[in-house]
Amino acid sequence: MAAIPEQGTRVQVNLRTWSGEIEHIGVIIPPASPGYLSLKLVNGYNVSHPVNAILSLTTLQPTDSSPSENTDSEGILNAEQNNLPLVRIIHTGGTIASKVDYATGAVVASFEPEELISAIPELAEIARIEAVKIGNMWSDDMRPQHWNSLLSASAQAFAEGAVGVVVTSGTDTLAITAAALAFGWAGEGGSPPGRIAVTGSQRSSDRGSSDAGENLIAAVHWAANGPAINGGLGDSTVVVMHANSNDGEIAILPGCSTRKLHSTRRDAFKPINAEPLAIVNINRGKPSHTLSPAYEEVLASTAPRQSTSPTMYDCKIKIAQLNGGPHLLPDIVSAVANNGYSALVFHGTGLGHLPIENPNGDAPENDKLAETISQVIAEGLHVIMANLCINGPVNMNVYSKGRNQQNMGILGQGSNSSPDTIVVKTHWSLSQGRNLAEDLQSNLLGENPTHIRS
C-alpha cells in the first residue's frame, strides 16, 4: 500500500469493506481515530476507514476553489470610526471566538480583531474595538496568577485610552474571575478607571444559535456606554450573560455576586443574594440597556468612586475548601493545617453548620472534628464559614451549634456573600495583609450587602 499523502490532498481510494470493495474520492483530513484514513467527501461528510483496508490510493488534482456562491463580498466593515469610544477586549480562551475551518471541519479559535468584527459586525457600530489575547485556556485551568495577568492587562488598556474592558473567558470559573478582578481593582475603596465586563458563551460560537454574539455585543455595549462605577451594588466588574433562555435579553450581573448555577443552560449565571444591575436588550443588532431601579437610585444618590491602580493576589497563599455534611472527617482538616495552608473555607450546611456535636454518643468523629477545628484555629489557620446552600446568608446565631462554632473562632458570621466570593475575598485580604475577620464582616464593594431582597 502506498504511503498516505499529507492532509489537504485530494485522493481517490479503493477500500475493502465488510461487504466488498468501494471507491471514495475526497480530501485527506486529520484521522478521526488512530489507524484510520479520514476523508472529507464532496457531500461534506467525513468518512473514516482503517488504513489497512486501503487497496489502492491515487493522488488527484485539487478541484477549483470553493463554489462561487456567497462570495459576492461587499467588503469588510470599517473599524475606524473615530468618534466611537475605545473598548479593549482581553481574551483568555473559551469558545466565544472560534470559527469553523471548512477545509478540515475543525473548530479553531479566531481572535484577530478583524475576524471578531467580521464575525460580529455589530461591534464596529458600538465601539472602536481593540483585541488582545493573553492566553488560550479553559477557564477551569485558571489560577490566581492569571487574575494578576488580567489585572495588569486591564490596567494597561485603561492607561492606553480604553473607556472599558471586556474580558472573554470560558464559563466554568468566569464568575470567580469577575469577583477576583473586582477585589483587585476596588477592594480598597477605589474603582477601575472604566467598566470591566466579563463574558463568555454557553453554546460554542461555531453554531448559529450561539449566545456568544449577543453576549459580546452586550458586554462591549456596557464597557462603552455603562454608567460610571459607583461601587454600591457591586458594579466594579460585571458578568454579562444571557438573562434567560431567550435571545435578545442579556443580564448585567454584579461581578462580585454571581455564580454559574447550571452546567449547560444559556442563563446559567445568576446573582447570589443580589439583583441584576441592568438588562441589555438587543434588537436588530442594536443594544440598549435598562438599569434596575435599585441601581439607578444608588447611581443618583452616591458619587462615583475614585479610580485607583489594581492590587494583586499573592500566589503563594494556599486556601482549602471543604464541604460540611455527613462525610466531613477530622483527618482532612488536620491535613489542611499540616500542609501550609493559610485559610480553610468550610461550605457549611444550612445556615453554616458542621457535624461537631454527638448527642447520641455514637458519632465520636464529630467530637474529634470539633476538637481538631479548635486546635487548627489555635495554631493560626484562618477558618471561615461559607454557605453550602449558595443562596442566603451565613447565620451562626440561630442555633446553639452556630454560636459554638463562633466561639471556636470560625469567621464569617453574618455574611451575605456568595461562597465563591468569600473564598476570593479571603485570598485578596490575606494578600494585602489586611484584617481578614474585619474584611469578612465588611461590605467592601457591594459583595456583602446589608440586606437580601430575594
Next chain:
Amino acid sequence: MSAVEGDVADASSLNPQTLGFMCGLEIHQQLATGKLHSRQPGELHDVTIDTVPDEWPRVHRRLRIAKGESGKVDVAAKFEAKRNRSFIYIQSPNSGLIELDDQPPDPHDSEALDIALTISGMLDAHPVPLLQTMRKTVVDGSNTSGFQRTTLVATNGVLNTPTGAVGVDVICLEEDSARKLEAQSTANGEIVIWNLDRLGIPLVEIATAPDVQTPDHAKETALALGTLLRDTRRVRRGLGSIRQDLNVSIACGDRVEIKGCQDLSWIPRIIRLEMARQLHFFRLANELREEIKLPLLPDNRDNTDDIIEEEVRQTVRKLLDKEITDVGKAFDNCDSKMITSTIAKGGVMYAVRLPHLAGRLGTKMPDNEGAQLPRLGRELAGAAKLAGVAGIFHSDELPAYGITEEEVTNVRELLAISDTPSCGFALCCAPDWQAELALESVIERGRLAWHRIRQEVRNVVVKKGAPEDGTTTAMRPLPGGARMYPETDIANLPLAEEEWHRIRSNLPPTRKERQKALLETALGEDQIMQLLDKEIDELFLAGISGELAPGMPALPVKGWATIILDSTSRDIAELVPCDTTSIPPELLAIALAVRDAGDMTREGIVPLASEFLSTGVWPFAGLTTAEATKELISEMANRAESQGFKPADSSDLLAIVISVLDDRADFVAERGMGAMGPLMGVVMGAAGGAADGKVISALLRQEIQKRM
C-alpha cells in the same frame, strides 16, 4: 434534436434524453423509535397555532449566520442579519433542554442505529466502520442549534426497480427538524413559530445516484424505496413520515433540489415543470445576452467558461444597480387600500429599475395543463418574499391591483425611465428597511436572469395540503458540502464487524415473502392484504401455529384473523377504558380459545376481556407460563358461565324464540319479516348473554317464515 429544444408550455412533450435529464432522489423516512440524540419519546403532538396549550413554555431565539470563509461579510450573511428573522420555539411535552439547545446531545439511539444499518443491509450498501456525527448548517430556524446532526452510516448501495438499478450514494441517520406552526410578518422582521415535538426524531436519509432515467422512473424509484423502508416494520407511518426530495437538472440548466413532493403521483409532473423552467430561463438568459451583445451560454453547463461568466457578471452588476428610489409621492391619491394603509402606518413605496427586463417579467399564464408558466416576475417576487414582505408589484403586471396607469407613468418619471420602454421596474410597499431589503434581493435575482439558473433549493407550492399546480418557488441557494463540520459533542462510534454480519443475516422479509407465507394458510386475499397493511401478519402466524404464548392452543385461522382485524380491540378498550394499543393480543387469543372451545358466546368476548383488564385479572407481565395461560382460559370460561355467556343449546333457544313469537303473534302477522329486527333484541334479552346472535337470527327467520 438539440439539447435546448422543446415547448416550455407543453412540459409533457419534453424529451428527457435529448435535454440531458439527470435526476436523483433523497428520501427522508422517520423511524419509529425515540429521539435520536435525546432520550425523549418520538411522538407527535398535533397542535396548531390556535390550539397549542398555553402552559407549553416558549423560547424566543435568533440565529447568527456563520461568516464567509474569506473572513469578509458575505451578502447572504448580511441579508440574513438584516432581515431580522427571529424564532419562537414552543416546548412540547417530548422536548427538553437538548431540544432547546440548552444542553449537549446524547449519543445515538441504539434502536435507530440498528434500523439504519438494517436498511443499509437491505440496500446492499457498504457500512462506514467509524460512525462520525456531523453538523449540517441550517439557518431557517427549523433546528434550535442552527444545524442538523447527521451521521453517515453506509455508502455505495443499490436499489432495484423494474426499470433498472438505481445506485444509492449515501445512507445517513439524522435528526428531523421542528415543525413550523406559523410565520408572522411584522414591521420588525419575520417571526417564525415552531413546535419542538418533531425535532430530533430519527430520520434515515437515502440519497440515490443520478441514475433515475425519466420523470416516471423517479416515481417508481420513490415507490420502491418506500416499500423497502416499510418492509423493516420499524419506520413511522402516516402523513409526513416520509419525505421525498428531487434533484433535477437538464444539461442547459443546473441542479435544483425540490422539496415537498409528498404525493408520489405528482412527482413526474413536478419534474417536467422543473425541466420546462430550466429551459425557459436558459433561453431568457441568452435572449438577454444577445440584446446587449454578450457571449451566449453554451447549451451544456459542462462547457461553461468561468472567465466569460465572471465578465458577464461584472457587466450585469453595473447594469442592474441597487439604487433604490422613494416613489411614495406617485401614490398620494392611491385607490389601493393595501398601499394607503401600509403608508399610513409609516411604510414606504420604494422602487428599483430593471433595465432590459420590461416585457420579460411576464404575467401569470397557464401552460397546456394549467400550471403557471415559468416567468421571471414570479422568481423576483419569491426573492422579495424572503425579506419578509408580502410581495412586489412589477411593471409587466401594471396597471393592476388598484395601481393606475397614471401612477405607473409617475413612477417611470420618478425613476427617470419614461423614455426607456425596455426598462422595467419593481415596487415594494412595506416598512422602509424591509422594502429596501426586498428590492435589493429583487436586483440580486434580476441579475441572475443573464445566467444559467443557479443551484438552489425549491419548494413545491402547496395549497390546502396538495400541490397547487406542480410548480415551485425558490427557498435558498443549494448548500455546498462546505457547510458540514464535525459534531464535537458526540464521540465517534466504531462499528463492529460482527454487528454488521448480525444485521446482514437478520434482514426482514419483503412484503412479497410475507404474502407468500400467508397464502399458505387458506386465508382470503382481503384479509391477507389487511394483515400486511396493518403489519400484524407475524402475530397472525404465531396465533394459528400455537406459538403466541406458552400453553396457548393453536387458534382457528379465520377466527384469529377476524378478531385481530375487526373492531374487537377497540370495543374492549372503550369499555375498560384504555388505549386500543394497550389491549394485549394474547387476551384476544384467550377469548377466542374459550369461544372456540364452545364455552363462551361471541357476545361474551368484549365484556369479559374488558373485565379481565379492568379488574386486574390479566397479569401485568403478560402470559409467561403455560399454567397461567390455562388458568386464564378456564377462568374466562367460568365467568362466561356465571354471567350467562355460556352458549345455550339451540333447542333451548328455539323454545325462547317460539315463546316470544307466540306472545307477539299480532305484531308478527302485521310486520312479517319486518318483525325480525325488533324481535332480535327481545329474544337476546330473554336468552340472557348466553345466546349467539347469529344462531338467534337464523332461528327467528326460520320461525317467522313458518308463520307467514
